[in-house]
Amino acid sequence: MNALIDAQNLHKAFGSVQAVRGVSLTVRAGEAYGLVGPDGAGKTTTMRLLVGALRADQGQIQVGGFTLGRETEQARAHIGYLAQRFSLYGDLSVAENLTFFGSIRGLRGPALAGRAATLLKFVGLHGFEARRADQLSGGMKQKLGLACALIHEPKILLLDEPTGGVDPVTRQDFWQLLIRVLAEGTAVIVSTPYMDEAARCTRLGFMYQGRVLVEGAPRELTASMQGRVLELAAHPKDAARAVTAADPAVEDVLTFGDRFHVRVRETAGPLARLPAALAQAGVNVERLRAIPPSLEDVFISLLAAQTTPAQA
Amino acid sequence: MNTRLVSIIRKEFIQISRDPRTLILVLIIPVMQLFLLGYAATNDVRNVPLAVFDQDRGASARALLDAFRAADYFRLAYDVDSEADLRELIDRGLARAGLIIPAAYSQQLTSGESTSVAFILDGSDPTVAATALSAAQLIGQSLATDLMTERLERRGASLRLQLPLEVRTQVWYNPDLEQAYFMVPGVIGMILFALTSILTATAIVRERERGTIEQLIVTPIRSWELVVGKLLPYVVLALLNTIEVLVIGAWWFGVPVRGNIGLILGVSAIFLMSSLGIGLLASTIANTQQEAMLSVWMLLLPSLFLSGFFFPLEAMPLVLQWISYAMPLRYYLVIIRSLMLKGVGLQAIQGDVIALALFGVAIMGAAAARFRKRLD
Ligand SMILES: Nc1ncnc2c1ncn2[C@@H]1O[C@H](COP(=O)(O)OP(=O)(O)O)[C@@H](O)[C@H]1O
Ligand SMILES: [Mg+2]
Numbered sequence: 048m049n050a051l052i053d054a055q056n057l058h059k060a061f062g063s064v065q066a067v068r069g070v071s072l073t074v075r076a077g078e079a080y081g082l083v084g085p086d087g088a089g090k091t092t093t094m095r096l097l098v099g100a101l102r103a104d105q106g107q108i109q110v111g112g113f114t115l116g117r118e119t120e121q122a123r124a125h126i127g128y129l130a131q132r133f134s135l136y137g138d139l140s141v142a143e144n145l146t147f148f149g150s151i152r153g154l155r156g157p158a159l160a161g162r163a164a165t166l167l168k169f170v171g172l173h174g175f176e177a178r179r180a181d182q183l184s185g186g187m188k189q190k191l192g193l194a195c196a197l198i199h200e201p202k203i204l205l206l207d208e209p210t211g212g213v214d215p216v217t218r219q220d221f222w223q224l225l226i227r228v229l230a231e232g233t234a235v236i237v238s239t240p241y242m243d244e245a246a247r248c249t250r251l252g253f254m255y256q257g258r259v260l261v262e263g264a265p266r267e268l269t270a271s272m273q274g275r276v277l278e279l280a281a282h283p284k285d286a287a288r289a290v291t292a293a294d295p296a297v298e299d300v301l302t303f304g305d306r307f308h309v310r311v312r313e314t315a316g317p318l319a320r321l322p323a324a325l326a327q328a329g330v331n332v333e334r335l336r337a338i339p340p341s342l343e344d345v346f347i348s349l350l351a352a353q354t355t356p357a358q359a
Numbered sequence: 360m361n362t363r364l365v366s367i368i369r370k371e372f373i374q375i376s377r378d379p380r381t382l383i384l385v386l387i388i389p390v391m392q393l394f395l396l397g398y399a400a401t402n403d404v405r406n407v408p409l410a411v412f413d414q415d416r417g418a419s420a421r422a423l424l425d426a427f428r429a430a431d432y433f434r435l436a437y438d439v440d441s442e443a444d445l446r447e448l449i450d451r452g453l454a455r456a457g458l459i460i461p462a463a464y465s466q467q468l469t470s471g472e473s474t475s476v477a478f479i480l481d482g483s484d485p486t487v488a489a490t491a492l493s494a495a496q497l498i499g500q501s502l503a504t505d506l507m508t509e510r511l512e513r514r515g516a517s518l519r520l521q522l523p524l525e526v527r528t529q530v531w532y533n534p535d536l537e538q539a540y541f542m543v544p545g546v547i548g549m550i551l552f553a554l555t556s557i558l559t560a561t562a563i564v565r566e567r568e569r570g571t572i573e574q575l576i577v578t579p580i581r582s583w584e585l586v587v588g589k590l591l592p593y594v595v596l597a598l599l600n601t602i603e604v605l606v607i608g609a610w611w612f613g614v615p616v617r618g619n620i621g622l623i624l625g626v627s628a629i630f631l632m633s634s635l636g637i638g639l640l641a642s643t644i645a646n647t648q649q650e651a652m653l654s655v656w657m658l659l660l661p662s663l664f665l666s667g668f669f670f671p672l673e674a675m676p677l678v679l680q681w682i683s684y685a686m687p688l689r690y691y692l693v694i695i696r697s698l699m700l701k702g703v704g705l706q707a708i709q710g711d712v713i714a715l716a717l718f719g720v721a722i723m724g725a726a727a728a729r730f731r732k733r734l735d
Contacts, residue, residue: 061735093391098577100734134574139370150366151578195574335395 049112049278050075051125051203051234056057057096059089068091070106074234076202081248083346089239089253091131094207095235097341098128111202124152127196131207131238133188137181141172141191141218144180145198152199165346166194170224186217193224204228206237210244222247225317242342260349265342272340272348276308277317280333287330294320303348306334308341310348363580367588371376371562379497381558389550389600390607396614407491408436410454417465419547423476427458432494434577443618445479456491470511479633492647532700543608546697551627552634552688553659559590559638560651568647573655573734579645582732590635592629601627617702626712628695632719633687639726662688663713687718 067089074080082090095101096340097108099119108115114137122255126171135144145163154162169189175183179300182356189209196204204227210218222244229235231356235254237248241295245251252259261268279300281287291309292300296317314337325332363434363588375381412421427433437454439445448454457479467474478495482488532540566572575585601624608614616623645651663669665682666689672680683689690711697703705712 093735095573099574100573102733102735120581122449123577123579126577128574128577130570130573132570132573134570134572134696136374136571138374143370143373148574148578149364149674150582151363151575153579154364223696 050109051111052080052097052236053109054093054097055095055107056263057333058104059092059096059101059106060104065257067096067103067270068160068253070252070257070259072236072259072262074203074254076232076234077229079229079235079237079247080251080318081251081274082236082244082254083240083242083245083252083342084238085146088343089257090254091207092257093254094128094173094205094236094238098126098205099123124199125202127199127201127204129192129196129206129209131190131211133191133192135180135188135195138179140177140179141167141183144191144195148195149198154199155156162200165315168199169197169242170194170225171220186213186221189217189221190224193221195196197228204231204233204235206235206238208238209243218244220311233271242346245342253340253349255350255353260353264269268345269340270340272310272345274337275311275313276338276340277314277333277335278303278307278338279307279321280305281303281307281325281335282331285333286328287325290324290328291321294324299347303343306339308344310344310351360684361584363578364399364584364588367580367585368591371589371592375596384554384558385600388554389546389604392550393604393607393612395544396546397539397608404432406434407432407456407487409433409455410437410439410457411435412439412442412457414460414462415460415464415466416639420466421458423460423464423502426498427495430494430498432491447482449479452481453720455487456495465519465595467507479560488613516680527580528533532611537613538599539612540607541611541699543604543614544699545692546608547604547627547638548630548666548688548692548695549663550604550666551597551630551653551691552662554600555593555631556638556641556655556659558593558596560641560645560655561648562593563589563639564645564648565652567642571594576732580732583727585732586639586727586730590639594631594635596633597631598624598627606654609614615701615702617695618697618698619704622705623695623698626698626708626715627690629716629719630687630691630694631713632723634713636719636724636726639721639730643726643729643731663690667692687715687722689714690718 052072054073055071057067057070060064070089072080073257082088082093089141092101096103096106097110097115098121099108099115102116110122113119115122115124115193136147139147142163145166146159149159149163155303164173167176170193170334172190172194173186175187180188183191193206193209196298200318202258211222223233224236226247237244239245246265248265250262250264252262253268254260279287288300288307291297291307294311294317296312298312301310302307318335318337321335322332325335373386388571411424413424424435428435433456437445437448437707439448442459445454445457445459454487456475459477459479461474461476464474464476476499478499480492480495500533560644565689580588605620605623609616638655641651641654641658645654663680665675666672668687672683675683685695694708694711694715699709701707
């Protein structure tokens with residue numbers, strides 16, 4: 048099957064800030080491509096390039112088979128976009144927003160009314176038609192944004208941190224909606240700071256400083272770190288950290304809530320040496336074991352690899 | 360019908376109807392401007408407060424004061440007993456003029472001698488002073504002529520004094536020299552110019568400020584549809600404002616509308632191209648509504664001063680008169696004043712209309728060329 052989004056070697060600078068530096072990505076129908084990365088990595092800029100809101104300094108973009116720059120408006124007919132910042136009309140009602148974005152995309156009459164009603168039900172906003180958009184809760188705003196982005200049944204959907212600032216229950220709802228959209232064969236690009244959301248994507252691109260550092264299915268990415276993460280729960284924490292970091296096979300020690308994730312070159316050595324070393328330092332060890340790596344482990348180790356040479 | 364265009368126009372009207380600030384700007388400001396400029400900024404000089412130091416108190420002195428009273432330029436506000444009192448009233452700004460009648464005034468006049476009175480004037484406001492000065496001189500001359508005639512008659516020369524030359528004046532278009540006749544057409548020009556450019560600039564920048572432009576950009580709406588759809592509602596509002604000001608000007612201030620209404624609205628629409636263009640241009644430069652407002656004002660202020668809005672073009676130094684040719688408002692003010700007061704046809708104003716159209720096309724063209732359906 049052909050890619051619905053195909054971007055090659057995108058570059059974008061704002062003055063001296065190189066926001067995007069050579070990003071390439073392809074997304075097919077029914078695929079959810081997750082863009083993850085810290086703030087300022089270039090996720091929003093990449094999305095804006097893909098919808099033609101910004102013009103790339105370099106690179107080629109094809110969306111739905113149309114080349115951006117040459118056939119931008121034709122491409123946009125197939126794009127649904129939910130910006131990171133709330134960008135619907137706060138002084139219009141829920142229904143008026145939907146009607147506006149529907150009619151601006153050429154829908155009218157009963158077709159528009161029917162589609163709007165279906166979507167309101169779909170996102171769970173029926174009954175709120177007359178409410179002004181700026182009086183909706185954060186989660187409801189995002190659901191209205193999704194409804195407006197879907198009004199013309201786009202083949203391509205781009206969502207920039209759609210669950211930012213949304214409560215966990217609504218986040219769950221939102222992903223249930225996305226799964227149904229994906230099932231209809233839509234190509235989705237979604238950026239998110241949440242690792243549990245990233246894990247739901249078909250493929251992930253990890254962005255840092257304008258580049259996609261790694262790309263792959265969540266399972267492939269974690270597989271690369273298999274057998275390289277230990278979990279440690281111990282008291283007192285400072286001493287536990289110092290002793291663990293001193294082990295020759297340990298690469299770094301990171302705090303994960305009330306525990307540590309210890310990145311190691313191999314697990315056998317540290318698992319044999321650490322209990323004794325910790326006990327000798329008066330550290331009380333609750334738990335020490337090898338665990339399957341999480342996406343967070345993968346990305347943090349990638350970041351460490353990026354920053355270490357610079358510090359050296 | 361173009362659904363994209365219609366939907367954006369409809370959306371804009373809904374938003375205008377819900378935005379109290381825009382509504383006030385559109386409905387109230389023009390009326391306020393009209394009344395402020397129709398009254399407060401008027402150059403008409405009436406009822407200048409006059410302090411009188413009458414040392415004579417005779418019949419002739421009373422006749423002189425009656426003459427002052429009869430001309431409504433002066434209000435006999437204070438009757439004082441010393442020059443010092445008179446000086447103090449003028450110093451404190453309570454009186455703007457003073458009249459000192461000498462003790463021997465009546466007696467000198469009856470005995471056939473010449474006499475004089477002193478008229479003191481606060482010159483700090485030159486417009487008021489100039490008018491009051493000529494009014495006082497006129498009152499004095501006319502009284503002197505009457506006295507002279509009286510004396511000649513008493514000596515038996517019963518002929519009426521006939522001056523050898525008389526200038527017969529006729530004031531056309533504005534026989535009572537009402538300041539409102541000058542201001543009301545000006546206010547129409549200012550409203551069309553200032554209000555529409557500010558409203559269009561902020562309406563477009565608001566989409567950027569609130570982030571809604573990002574959603575709009577991603578729809579297949581064409582640039583021209585976006586521009587026309589955003590501007591058209593304000594054209595309608597501006598023309599309604601024009602009618603509003605015309606009606607109030609005619610009904611309240613009695614300013615005649617002698618020209619053809621269709622022609623007035625048509626020429627106003629041509630003028631709107633310039634102000635909409637300036638608004639659009641400002642919107643391509645500014646990132647916030649405040650910036651937009653500011654940049655529009657920077658363009659507006661010189662226009663107001665250099666286009667004959669406050670000061671007549673003929674009263675400006677030659678260099679400034681030349682500069683005024685670069686101001687679209689200048690042409691419109693000439694046109695609207697001619698249309699309203701003189702009731703001329705298109706022929707009499709076609710040069711100015713052509714100039715206005717050229718400015719409109721140039722400004723609009725430049726703005727449209729700068730306008731991009733993109734964030735960068
Ligand atoms: N319009 C802009 N003007 C100037 N700099 C920008 C602009 N948009 C983004 N940037 C810069 O580009 C970089 C990437 O930003 P962004 O794409 O928003 O990252 P992310 O969405 O991953 O947080 C940041 O350093 C940001 O400051
Ligand atoms: Mg972002």
